[in-house]
Amino acid sequence: MKKTxxxxxxxxxxxxxxxxxxxxxxxxxxxxxxxxEKAALNKSxxxxxWDAAKITAALNGYKAGxxxxxxxxxxxxxxxxxxxxxxxxxxxxxxxxx
Numbered sequence: 036m037k038k039t040x041x042x043x044x045x046x047x048x049x050x051x052x053x054x055x056x057x058x059x060x061x062x063x064x065x066x067x068x069x070x071x072e073k074a075a076l077n078k079s080x081x082x083x084x085w086d087a088a089k090i091t092a093a094l095n096g097y098k099a100g101x102x103x104x105x106x107x108x109x110x111x112x113x114x115x116x117x118x119x120x121x122x123x124x125x126x127x128x129x130x131x132x133x
Contacts, residue, residue, distance in 0.1 A: 056128020059121055062113070078105045082129060091125040097120075118131045 066075035071083040082090065084127070096102020097110040098117065 087126040094122045
């Protein structure tokens with residue numbers, strides 16, 4: 036019983052502190068634009084219009100250091116602290132920007 040109560044409480048606390056896509060994306064807007072419409076530093080692809088799967092693959096690849104061209108060195112530190120949940124939330128949020 037104590038384990039169940041603890042786990043239920045942990046889920047609630049985690050949900051409270053989980054970031055939403057808009058909050059997470061704020062750190063991206065300086066380079067990618069408010070609607071993901073910019074080529075970051077005039078070097079990246081424009082990510083507006085990408086689907087969630089493509090965004091997930093790119094973010095996971097940057098995090099692992101296995102993806103990216105000229106901005107690989109810039110993006111890897113940007114995503115290194117993103118959790119799997121953060122990447123999922125961002126990947127679902129970015130395609131909604133219009």
